[in-house]
Amino acid sequence: MGPTLLHENITTKESNQRDRSVRAVQPNVRTIKYGLNSFMYNGAKIWNSLPINIKCTATCKHFKYLTCNWDGPECACGACILCV
Template identity: 45%
Template structure:
């Protein structure tokens, strides 16, 4: 699958939409906690629409 519906494109877009402070954490647990609490931009990808 290529283009804007691909996982590669969606993952990069989601990563780029995160605040810079999220990307600075080296601990998976801290990062995961922040992601769970984050109310970022509305995403319509298959991973977010559950």
């Protein structure tokens, strides 16, 4: 589900864990301007930080509602996968 442009710019990898979530692959970057600030990098980072209940919603309208009311990742340690 989603626009073709998103599918062309963000690659995904299915997880081997029980939840069967799909993780977006963050590309390796060399620069800040065209790497860390790119849509491909930040889109994958945000998608991977979403909780599983938001990723698995049935409708686009419900997905939009949940993401608008989401406060971000719960952890703020700076070392785990949610914070990196």
